[in-house]
Amino acid sequence: SPTFRYTKNSKYLTNEHRQFYEENGYIIFRSLVSHESLDEYRQHFIDICNGKTDSGNLVVMKDLSLMKTDVKGEFLINKVRFMRCESNSDCAIEFIDPRL
Secondary structure (H helix, E strand, O other), X not given: OOOOOOOOXXXXXXXXXXXXXXXXXXXXXXXXXXXXXXXXXXXXXHHHHOOOOOOOOEEEEEOHHHOOOOOOHHHOEEEEEEEEEOOOOOEEEEEOOOOO
């Protein structure tokens, strides 16, 4: 049996998944999210980028190399993140939950 450093035995991960993660640092789960949901998430991102939806507590990060160009909207924004702080000194940054 192979030895894995970064994953634990799980009913959700095959040994192939775990080996891929050991070698590459990520796992691809094809078809985990429906195409319809991906379209909704993409549109929500675009609406945030274009100011059609309030970003609320989200951190909208712009590509600094494009700031002095005519690029706007989703072409200028490269990340939208949600910041959650467990205490005043310990903050965890997570990628946005697309289902805002």
